[in-house]
Amino acid sequence: MLIRTRTVSRPAIDGQLAALAGERVCCSEFTYRRGTEVFGEGEEAEYVYQIVSGAIRTYKLLCDGRRQINSFHLPGDLFGLENGAVHRFTAEAVVQTRVRITSRRHLLDSIEHEEEGRASLLTLVTRNLQHAENHMLLLGRKRSVEKVAAFLLEMDRRQDHPYVMSLPMSRRDIADYLGLTLETVSRALSTLRDDHMLRFDGQTQRKLVLLDRKGLAQLDA
Secondary structure (H helix, E strand, O other): OEEEEEEEEEEOOOHHHHHHHHHHOEEEEEEEOOOOEEEOOOOEOOEEEEEEEOOEEEEEEOOOOOEEEEEEEOOOOEEOOOOOOEOOOEEEEOOOEEEEEEEHHHHHHHHHOOHHHHHHHHHHHHHHHHHHHHHHHHHHHOOHHHHHHHHHHHHHHHOOOOOOEEOOOOHHHHHHHHOOOHHHHHHHHHHHHHOOOEEEOOOOOOEEEEOOHHHHHHHHO
16 A cells, blocks of 8 residues: 655644644654555544645545545645544545645644644634535536536635646546546536637646636636
């Protein structure tokens, strides 16, 4: 599962983990190869994870064998913190990904006695609920081009509006996140390109320049 381990623990110096506990919680660093499972649905939720580099997808396999991705986690993001004893989703590395890992119990004990940490936890829970609500609306009411536009704007916001946006996930991943087919995602991206709302940067088509954020936002409205 792991290809490298840093045995020296270090404080959580940035990202959501730092906002929760700062230097009160120490972490170990692990690196996962692309496609490697970090934890499985139903496994005991002993640890909490923060991404240093790379990306993680969390998903469920539906009864008909289809995969529904519920979230993509990017550098600085916290994942794996559950309100129950087991994980509700499976987590996999989208690309080679380095993470910090800390004990869930240690983290919660640290937060319990710190007012600032409790406030940060409430903010994190609220943000996760908002994401779940937005994703539910995205799956239920939007046409395919609108779904893809909303996804691009989400990634743009989470990457702080870069000039060239790099998408670590494949089109298959995007399709499984949006509840679409691979072919439909490809057609929607081509439509947005032909409408001069984006252009591809390079041959892989995983790097995009958003040319018309206002137009994308109108599609997402």
